[in-house]
Amino acid sequence: MSNWRLMMPTTEAYLLDKVLFELHHKPDDLAAYNQDKDQYLSRYKLTAEMKAKISGNDVAALYEAGVNPYLLRAHCIGVKIPEDVSLAALRSLMKEGDDKWLK
Template sequence: MANWQEAMPSTRAYLMDKVLYQLHHNADHLEAYKADPDAYLARFDLPEDLARTIKENDVARMYLSGVNPYLLRAHCIGVRIPEDVSLAALRSLLDSKDYNNG
């Protein structure tokens, strides 16, 4: 069982990891993100769907995009996504065709 849709982590997974790492490992980044998510995410020149996934805190889609689970957890804590909500999003993937047909 793996979270990546591809056999190896893709460039898309790397981009997501890079953003989440920067966001939660640099003192002023989380405040900048909270103040203006669009401006913050524009720094990274992400594809629109990836930026939207982060901005909407779509835990399941981030996981399917290949985000490192530790970075995903840090993001959930940093933006205060309740643990029961993030876990429910991940559990929803168990029966998801997006996950099982990846």
């Protein structure tokens, strides 16, 4: 089993992926999340830091934590994070020379 960063995803990456998958693939979960983020996230055994990454829509931190990029994209769309904002967060992680693929 692997994710985009590691051969074996960390427990954090797995749990974040699980939350984002269920949030955007189970009927009524997004409405429950939008109504009360803390209550919704309390369903899962997440650390305060992990909850903050999701509820704060910290795209860069979620990506760095190893969240599946497709689930991250679905989350951005589902909670209406503007595309320019999500892309700016991801671009902020780029190192010198990484932009050679964007030209």
